[in-house]
Amino acid sequence: MPRKQACLLPLLVSALAISSCSRGDGPSSGRLAMVRSRDQLLCGVNGKLPGFSFVDRTGTYRGLDVEICHAIAAAVLGDGSKVEFRELNPAERFTALASGEVDLLSRNTSYSLSREAKGGNNVAFAPVVFYDGQGMLVPRGSGINSLSDLNGQSICVLSGTTSELNLANRLRERSIRYTPLKYQTADQTFTAYLQGRCAAVTSDRSGLAAKRSSFPVPEAHVLLTDQMSKEPLAPASVKADTAWADALRWIIYALMQAEELGITQANIDTRVAEARADPNQADLRRFLGIDGDFGQQLGLAPDFVVRAIKASGNYGELFERNVGSASPIGLERGLNKPWNQGGLLYAPPFR
Amino acid sequence: MRARIPWWRHRRVLPWLIQAAAALLVLLVISALISNLVVNLSAAGLLLSWRWLGTPAGFDLGETLLPYGAGDPYWLALLSGLLNSLRVIAAALVGATALGTAVGLASFSRNALLRSLARVYVEVIRNCPLLMQLLFWYFVVFLGLPDGASALHLPGVVLAKSGLHLGPAALVDGVWRAPIRLSLEFTALLWALVVYSGAFIAEVVRGGVQAVPPGQWEAARSLGLRPRDSLARIVLPQALRVIVPGLNNQYIALAKNSSLAVAVGYGDLYSVAETTLNQTGRAIEVVLIVLGSYLLIDLAISALMNGLNRLVQLHER
Numbered sequence: 001m002p003r004k005q006a007c008l009l010p011l012l013v014s015a016l017a018i019s020s021c022s023r024g025d026g027p028s029s030g031r032l033a034m035v036r037s038r039d040q041l042l043c044g045v046n047g048k049l050p051g052f053s054f055v056d057r058t059g060t061y062r063g064l065d066v067e068i069c070h071a072i073a074a075a076v077l078g079d080g081s082k083v084e085f086r087e088l089n090p091a092e093r094f095t096a097l098a099s100g101e102v103d104l105l106s107r108n109t110s111y112s113l114s115r116e117a118k119g120g121n122n123v124a125f126a127p128v129v130f131y132d133g134q135g136m137l138v139p140r141g142s143g144i145n146s147l148s149d150l151n152g153q154s155i156c157v158l159s160g161t162t163s164e165l166n167l168a169n170r171l172r173e174r175s176i177r178y179t180p181l182k183y184q185t186a187d188q189t190f191t192a193y194l195q196g197r198c199a200a201v202t203s204d205r206s207g208l209a210a211k212r213s214s215f216p217v218p219e220a221h222v223l224l225t226d227q228m229s230k231e232p233l234a235p236a237s238v239k240a241d242t243a244w245a246d247a248l249r250w251i252i253y254a255l256m257q258a259e260e261l262g263i264t265q266a267n268i269d270t271r272v273a274e275a276r277a278d279p280n281q282a283d284l285r286r287f288l289g290i291d292g293d294f295g296q297q298l299g300l301a302p303d304f305v306v307r308a309i310k311a312s313g314n315y316g317e318l319f320e321r322n323v324g325s326a327s328p329i330g331l332e333r334g335l336n337k338p339w340n341q342g343g344l345l346y347a348p349p350f351r
Numbered sequence: 352m353r354a355r356i357p358w359w360r361h362r363r364v365l366p367w368l369i370q371a372a373a374a375l376l377v378l379l380v381i382s383a384l385i386s387n388l389v390v391n392l393s394a395a396g397l398l399l400s401w402r403w404l405g406t407p408a409g410f411d412l413g414e415t416l417l418p419y420g421a422g423d424p425y426w427l428a429l430l431s432g433l434l435n436s437l438r439v440i441a442a443a444l445v446g447a448t449a450l451g452t453a454v455g456l457a458s459f460s461r462n463a464l465l466r467s468l469a470r471v472y473v474e475v476i477r478n479c480p481l482l483m484q485l486l487f488w489y490f491v492v493f494l495g496l497p498d499g500a501s502a503l504h505l506p507g508v509v510l511a512k513s514g515l516h517l518g519p520a521a522l523v524d525g526v527w528r529a530p531i532r533l534s535l536e537f538t539a540l541l542w543a544l545v546v547y548s549g550a551f552i553a554e555v556v557r558g559g560v561q562a563v564p565p566g567q568w569e570a571a572r573s574l575g576l577r578p579r580d581s582l583a584r585i586v587l588p589q590a591l592r593v594i595v596p597g598l599n600n601q602y603i604a605l606a607k608n609s610s611l612a613v614a615v616g617y618g619d620l621y622s623v624a625e626t627t628l629n630q631t632g633r634a635i636e637v638v639l640i641v642l643g644s645y646l647l648i649d650l651a652i653s654a655l656m657n658g659l660n661r662l663v664q665l666h667e668r
Contacts, residue, residue, distance in 0.1 A: 090629060091625045091626075091628065091629050094629070094632060094634075095628075095634050098634075114630070114632075115632075120631070120632050121632035122632060154413075156616075159613070159622060159625055159626050159629075160625055160626050160628070160629035160630070161629075164410050164626060165409050165410055165630065167411070168409060168410050168411045168421040169409070169421070172420075172421055172422075178411075179413050179414070179534075180410075180411045180412070180413050181413055181536070181616045182413065182616055182618065182622060182626070183614075183615075183616045184613050184614060184622075184625070188490075188614070188615075188616070191490055191494075192490070192494065192616065195490065195494035195495070196494070196498070196512060197494055197512065197535065240394065
């Protein structure tokens with residue numbers, strides 16, 4: 001009998017130990033150090049959106065969102081391939097981020113007040129990597145030419161997205177009565193649309209164009225010209241870890257700045273050599289980490305910019321390769337041009 | 352001479368001591384988990400709050416029993432979702448019981464075709480995951496239905512891609528109009544739940560009937576009762592004692608399975624909760640509401656079934 005009591009004692013001690021050690025210091029502090037010690041970046045992606053993040057025929061992840069993860073892994077860990085992708089649906093994404101299951105979201109997520117605010121989703125957004133807007137895809141020849149033709153119809157939408165809210169708001173403003181059909185995954189949403197369950201399907205215009213490219217007959221569907229919302233798509237991380245958010249922000253700005261300076265994946269080595277040889281190019285030398293301590297200030301290697309560009313190229317290259325007019329998605333750059341070419345991309349100065 | 356036994360080894364005291372130690376351990380683990388939750392949540396600025404329930408939800412629902420619009424608060428959206436869940440659960444309970452009883456009794460039929468059809472149905476349905484069946488029924492069968500004039504129609508029932516129409520239906524401008532229109536999503540979910548739960552209920556009914564000793568059948572026959580009367584008056588009343596507790600399990604499972612509605616776009620409680628969670632970021636509160644609701648639904652079903660169980664038990668004097 002005394003032996004039985006002796007057994008309970010270690011149990012009690014271990015219960016106390018659980019209670020003390022699991023407390024830790026919050027779910028998110030020191031994410032940068034955590035990524036380094038893990039030697040791998042956990043990137044939450046959509047995984048099912050051609051052009052942004054999808055699995056190609058060889059089984060590797062490709063797309064704009066995916067390559068941003070590669071650039072971040074290169075800048076932080078020195079190797080762009082050290083990324084593990086986690087596919088997240090819209091409903092899971094913020095919970096996965098808040099619980100620390102992923103280091104960042106790089107999955108066509110719209111930047112908005114309630115998502116950033118402390119009382120809302122409380123995430124920190126990196127710079128916008130794609131300026132998008134919500135659109136409506138309808139079968140060609142269905143007689144639907146604008147939103148007002150949708151009165152009394154069913155509209156398919158992915159549940160838990162800003163698309164769902166915008167749809168309600170835009171149609172309410174115009175007193176259009178409709179039935180929303182909400183599905184949990186994009187595949188289900190577009191299957192229901194293709195099966196004719198709904199007269200239209202709504203999502204971000206880029207997403208609709210990307211999905212359309214994988215339809216059996218892409219030409220049989222048209223995008224309505226109505227732009228239903230502003231959808232600035234941006235990567236996101238947890239709010240509590242500002243050091244990590246800063247690192248992400250400036251890695252992405254570096255990709256934009258590189259395009260502005262004409263630095264590409266192909267010419268990065270010659271540009272570094274030139275800058276090294278010419279002490280008068282002070283801005284460029286600082287940007288490339290030859291002078292100054294920008295990398296150190298962010299907790300990154302001095303040449304983090306060079307590493308990121310070597311892994312993925314500058315923003316323009318990323319765009320053209322994945323979603324640009326030469327790719328199967330075929331999107332114009334539109335607002336996604338640098339500020340000095342009439343677009344909205346504007347990296348603050350590296351100084 | 353006997354050695355004095357220490358007080359704590361008394362057979363009245365010792366069990367109490369062990370129980371108290373076990374209870375203390377459980378409490379410690381629970382309090383550790385809760386304090387962990389509170390510490391981490393407050394670090395992330397996410398301590399429980401319920402104020403968001405009163406703010407406008409901003410999203411529409413496909414079908415509601417309540418007058419709900421996008422400007423109404425979250426609690427009304429969640430309530431509409433709950434009523435949608437209850438609606439499909441109630442209809443599926445009735446349908447699955449009828450189908451299950453019919454199939455369960457059919458497995459005793461003297462007609463070999465009917466008997467083997469019942470066996471095949473039960474074996475196929477209960478060995479496939481419900482989610483697969485639901486996706487199959489909705490995306491393959493129901494979404495493959497024709498619409499307009501070529502829809503399946505019987506007097507009073509029209510099944511088209513636009514939904515299930517009950518009552519005298521008329522085709523107006525290629526659209527069916529009828530007094531009652533059930534959405535295709537509701538119909539598909541109801542159908543899948545009835546077919547799936549029906550297979551399990553059939554087994555419960557079959558087991559219950561088999562539990563009645565064969566002597567009862569023989570006694571009924573020797574009294575000159577026809578097979579139908581022997582079943583209805585002698586065997587089923589005795590079988591119910593075995594069937595009802597088993598049914599309770601199946602009913603509870605059915606209520607919980609209804610949350611798969613989200614896969615086919617039916618706006619049940621879980622579907623509304625998912626949108627709510629996403630828009631408010633209140634994961635813990637929303638999950639608590641959903642868990643609490645299903646717990647209440649299942650406790651209510653259990654209470655009803657326990658009442659029924661007391662009615663059908665043998666009352667010995």
